[in-house]
Amino acid sequence: MNSYGFPSMLQYSRLNTSIADTKAKAEAARIEVVTGRIADLEAELGGSVGDAQLLRKAISDVELMQAATQRSLGRAQIAQVALTRSTDGVETNATNMLSAIGRNDEQSINIAATQAGLQLDAAISAFNTRYEGRSLFSGDATNQPSLADAETLLTDIRAIFAAAPDAATREADLDTYFNDPAGGFATNIYLGGDGIAPRTEISDGELINYSAKADEQAVKDLLRGLSTAVIANENTTWPDREQALTRAAAGMIEATEDLVTIRARVGAAEERMVAADTRLEAEATALGATYNERTARDPYEAASMLQQLESQLDASYLVTARISQLSFVNYVR
Structure with missing residues (x-):
């Protein structure tokens, strides 16, 4: 047994x-x-587990802020590209137009006006740029385009030219159209929101506005110059045509210079976000090292x-x- x-x-x-x-x-x-x-941190660390959990939360908070900063930095960088594209060749073309007007060179005037039409399309396309599903120049209405198409704008400007009995009336009507809050640009062309895009927190309590809007004055002046150059050139027998073309070309040059200010503003925000990203990376590294020391096996x-x-x-x-x-x-x- x-x-x-x-x-x-x-x-x-x-x-x-x-x-x-x-x-x-x-x-x-x-x-x-x-x-x-x-x-099992609780079993291993006992009463010190709370400190480890606080460290983990601090790391998560920093990582979330860093991710938001990097996304915003990407938007600002793409916006810079769009702003540059919106004025590409505009100042040179406007200068050529003024020179052609001074020489009474009709062929060169037509070429410059045709180029202005192409640049209008390019500018509107640039200001309708989207990044990660967001319109970059629509203010707080990031889910919709910033501007209507070029033909809609040209139709409105063509009607203003046709209705104005003289140059003074035309310019007054254009001022109302582009600059009045209830004017045609605000109601027919700008499709974005009234407020600015949501700001980004780059450190505790520090919010940064990195956006530009398609209804800012420099943008409106650019579109005004380009569109009036196109329409003024359509009526070659119109008595005020040369004056209208000259004002349009001068406006294009001035708007291009004013847009540099917007680019500088966005660029300053970019620099702050780059600095914040570097700081957050260093903070995340330091917190991670401390957390690893306490929780590593x-x-x-x-x-x-x-x-x-x-x-x-x-x-x-x-x-x-x-x-x-x-x-x-x-x-x-």
Whole structure:
């Protein structure tokens, strides 16, 4: 007869409980081997676990702020490209137009006016630039385009030219159209919001406005110059045509210079965001180093513990298998 006694359900249950506990510890050890971090911070750190949790939250807060800053920086950089594109070649073309008017060179005037039409399309396209699904020049209405198409604008300007009995009336009507809050530009052309785009927090309590809007004065002046150059050139027999073309070309040059100011403003915001991103990166690195010091698990220690626990599991499984094979017949043999 064998010397071991008949296994009881209590012994079997205790063995299964022990195996479950060992499996849990082995799984924690596997996690520690992979992550290099303590799996159960509360059990390991005790009363200091709160400090580790505060560090983890601080790291998450910094990472979120850094991600927001980087997204905003990307928008500002694309906006800079669009602002540059909106005036590409405009000043040169306007200068050529003034020179052609001075020489009474009709062919060159037509070429410059045609170029102004192309530049109007390009400018409106630039101010309708989107980035990550957001319109960059629509203020707080980031879900919709900034400007209507060029033909809509040209139709409105053509009507103003046709209705004005003289140059003074025409210029007054153009002033109302582009500059009055209830004028045609505000109601027909600018499609964005009245407010600015949401600002970005680049540090605790420090918000930065990095946006530009398509209804800013420099933008309106640019579109006015380009569109009036196109329409004024359409009526070659109109007595005030030369005056209108001259004012349009001068307005194009002035608007191009004013847009440089907007680009400088956006550029200053870019510099602040770059500096903030660098600062946040350094802060995240420092916090991460401190957190790692408190929560890191030595990989060799974790691997050794895992190997030991797996050996215990193997032994426990072997004992369980042997117990499960026992029967009353085996017991009384």
